[in-house]
Amino acid sequence: xxxxxxxxxxxxxxxxxxxxxxxxxxxxxxxxxxxxxxxxxxxxxxxxxxxxxxxxxxxxxxxxxxxxxxxxxxxxxxxxxxxxxxxxxxxxxxxxxxxxxxxxxxxxxxxxxxxxxxxxxxxxxxxxxxxxxxxxxxxxxxxxxxxxxxxxxxxxxxxxxxxxxxxxxxxxxxxxxxxxxxxxxxxxxxxxxxxxxxxxxxxxxx
Numbered sequence: 001x002x003x004x005x006x007x008x009x010x011x012x013x014x015x016x017x018x019x020x021x022x023x024x025x026x027x028x029x030x031x032x033x034x035x036x037x038x039x040x041x042x043x044x045x046x047x048x049x050x051x052x053x054x055x056x057x058x059x060x061x062x063x064x065x066x067x068x069x070x071x072x073x074x075x076x077x078x079x080x081x082x083x084x085x086x087x088x089x090x091x092x093x094x095x096x097x098x099x100x101x102x103x104x105x106x107x108x109x110x111x112x113x114x115x116x117x118x119x120x121x122x123x124x125x126x127x128x129x130x131x132x133x134x135x136x137x138x139x140x141x142x143x144x145x146x147x148x149x150x151x152x153x154x155x156x157x158x159x160x161x162x163x164x165x166x167x168x169x170x171x172x173x174x175x176x177x178x179x180x181x182x183x184x185x186x187x188x189x190x191x192x193x194x195x196x197x198x199x200x201x202x203x204x205x206x
Contacts, residue, residue, distance in 0.1 A: 001064060002057075002060070002061060002064060003050070004046050004047075004049070004050045004053070004057075004061050005061055005064040005065060007042075007045075007046050007049065008042055008043065008046050008065060008073070008076050009065075009073065011038075011042040011045070011046075012032050012034045012038065012039065012042055012072045012073065012076065013032055013034075015032070015034040015035065015038040015042070016032040016033045016034055017032075017033035017034070018033060028069060028104060029069050029070065029071045029074075029104065029105065030068075030069060030070045030071070031070070031071045031072065032070060032071075032072045032073075033072075034072045036075070038072075039072055039075050039076050039079060040079055042076060043076050043079040043080055043083060044083070046080075047080070047083055047084075053084070054087065055087040055088070055089070058080060058081070058084045058087055058088075059092065059095060061077075061080055062077040062078075062080045062081050062095075062099075063077070063095065065077035065080065066099055066102070069102075071105070071107075071108070074099075074103070074108055075107070075108065075111075077099070078099075078108065078111050078112055078115070078116060081096075081112075081116045082111070082115045082116055085116065085119055085120060085123070086123075088116075088120045089128075090120075090121075090124055090128040090129075090131050090132050092120070093117070093120075093132060093135050096112065096116060096117055096120075097135075097139070097147065099112060100112055100113075100139075100144075100146055100147050100150045101144055101146065101147060103146055104146065106149075109146045109149055109150055109153075110149075110153060112150060113149070113150035113151075113152075113153040113154040114153055114154065114156060117150060117154040118153070118154040118155055118156065120132075121133075121136075121154065121155075136151045136154060136155075137151075139151035140152065
């Protein structure tokens with residue numbers, strides 16, 4: 001393992017609790033029993049120790065943590081990606097797709113979709129955003145329940161941000177809130193997402 005990976009894994013095991021681990025049930029994942037707060041604090045400390053991590057090193061660290069079916073390690077991989085969103089690229093959606101297919105739990109799928117995939121796409125330029133929307137459409141049509149769920153959820157946080165900005169602008173201009181849909185929301189990416197969302201169904205429904 002890398003120095004950063006060893007640091008994270010050792011710290012998570014020090015924070016382990018057999019009682020919490022036994023309460024989690026079993027769906028193919030193992031558990032250290034570390035708290036979410038401990039996972040986030042551990043990743044924060046690791047990234048402070050290893051400020052030199054570039055794009056490739058961040059992807060390698062997240063893959064290293066994800067490689068074992070241990071919930072806290074996989075959650076730590078997600079927190080690493082959340083913390084280094086500014087380094088991620090549209091091509092990294094391939095890596096994220098692999099994570100989503102193996103996640104098997106809502107507690108991992110949802111933060112990947114809401115806090116990594118969605119914000120990543122939100123900051124892309126128009127050409128890369130178009131490529132990303134094609135990927136999300138493919139995910140939405142995939143038979144994998146968790147991948148379809150991620151496709152549905154990923155636009156929600158950026159869209160909420162856009163709506164909040166639009167509401168604030170309307171208030172500043174003395175306009176009624178329903179006017180939010182006539183200006184700020186008319187970006188290319190939001191319109192593409194809206195078109196895709198109308199075709200997406202909740203996973204498991206006909």
